[in-house]
Amino acid sequence: MITDTIYEHLRDIQTAKVEPLISKATTIDPSDTVSSVINKIIKDNAYDVFYFDGKSTLSTNIRALLNAKNITQMNIDPFLYPIPHISPNDSVQKAADILTHYRIREVPIVQKNQIIGVVTAKRILEILSTKDNRWIKANLIYTQNPITISSEELLGNAKKIMTSKRLDHLPVVSQGKIKQVLTSAHILEYILPQERQGKKSFKGKTTHKLEFKIGNIGSTRIPQCTPNDDLNKIVDSMLKTDTTCCLVNLWENLQGIITYRDVLELLVSKLEAAIPLYVVGLPEDQTNINLISKKFENTLKKVQKVYSEIHEARVSIKQQRTGDKKEGKYEVTIIVTTSHHAPLIFSSVGFDLSEVLDELGQKLLRSLSKHTNRYDNKRSRKSIRKMRHPIF
Known part of the structure; x- marks a missing residue:
């Protein structure tokens, strides 16, 4: 399978230590005001900021701060949330797991109870660009049918989409064509200048910035590619233009986006199983985590007996936390790709991770049993003129 081949191709990067990739971290204090933190982000050209409280690492980022109000008086503390940190001896793969799972761009590195730096997504892409990846095509990795927004829409609507959908990139449509890409950083920087100049700048202003139309706000220097362009070309274009996305077009029609x-995600952890299984977010504090992982592998084996044409399965586990409590519900999502229909997506939430995975395994088994029956009925017909094969 192509995913297995890619995984083996990138193994040297996955297993490499992060120590040579360390760069400066943007650190803050919970007592800092939101405005001072935003100023640090803009000054350092950062996306994430961090604070280490002696036990755990707290973080926030540009997208989270789009919801901030009273930024000159409000402290940053309510916007901080726990995030895993790594050590200089940890692998690039572990850093990639955290980056993709938490939708961030920097992973904090802690040594001797201090944040000594970060590993950025951009730095990992620079390492990826040194390999010959010309056989890995855009249609293997891009996100299909990205959410777009009209240039006539308000900035406030763009902000709502980004915060609710956890997105940082919105292609902007004007007169039927993509003219630019609006990012969370654009919105943050656009609504800030007058507030940073002081209270006098608010006098005489009757319209809030978020009530303005998007218009031409955004970047027009976004690289573009086709579904058949290779990974080296895509990564090189993103690095050269210093952008965090690439648009995928076919005959001037937007097909997808690559961030x-x-x-x-090409580097995330894979468990050895009969079906390629990629798991992100396994909690390290679970004493029976190996048993839980093995249990889900066995579920996949049962599924394969019912439906043999599964390409791979991806499991994302996120623990919901409230305040300073360590305990919380587990939010689990399973994405299964097969030969004959679009990816199957199942989600569930519960306090017991093992029970949640059991529930999702049963949903998966029932769903694929139905698909198998439908497929068998189609095969019994005299002629099948067309079959739909989605691009993964």
Whole structure:
């Protein structure tokens, strides 16, 4: 399978230590005001900021701060949330797991109870660009049918989409064509200048910035590619233009988008199983995590007996936390790709990770049993003129 081949091709990068990739971190204090943190982000050209409280690492980022109000008086503390950190001896793969799972661009590195730096998604892409990846095509990695927005829409609507859908890139449509890409950083920087100049700048202003139309706000220097362009060309164009996405077009029609996250997912952890199984977000504090993983592998084996044409399965586990409590519900999503229909996506939430995975395994088994029956009925017909094969 092509995913297995890619995984083996990138193994040297996956297993490499992150120490040579360390760069400066943007650190803050919970007592800092939101405005001062935003100023640090803009000054350092950063996306994520971090604070280490002696036990765990807290973080926030540009997208989260789009919801901030009263930025000159409000402290940053309510916007901080726990995030895993790594050590200099950890692997690039572990960094990629955290980057993709938490939808961030920088992973904090902690040593001797101090944040000594970060590993950025961009730095990992620079390492990827040194390999011969010309046989890996855009249609293997891009996100299909990305959400777009009209240039006539308000900035406030763009902000709502980004925060609710956890997106940082919105292609902007004007007169039927993509003219630019609006990012979370654009919105943050656009609504800030007057607030940073002081209270006097608000006098005489009757319309809030978020009530303005998008218009031509955004970047027009976004690289573009076709579904058949190779990974080297895509990554090189993103690095050269210092952008975090690439648009995928076919005959001037937008087919998809490639972001840092799409590329880094090529490096995420894979468990050895009969079906290629990629798991992100396994909690390290679970004493029976190996048993839970093995249990889900066995579920996949049962599924394969019912439906043999599964390409791969991806599991994303996120623990919901409230305040300072370590305990919380597990939010689990399973994505299964097969030969004959679009990816199957199942999600569930619960306090017991093992029970949640059991529930999702049963949903998967029932769903694929139905698909198998439908497929068998189609095969019994005298002629099948067309079959739909989605691009993964």
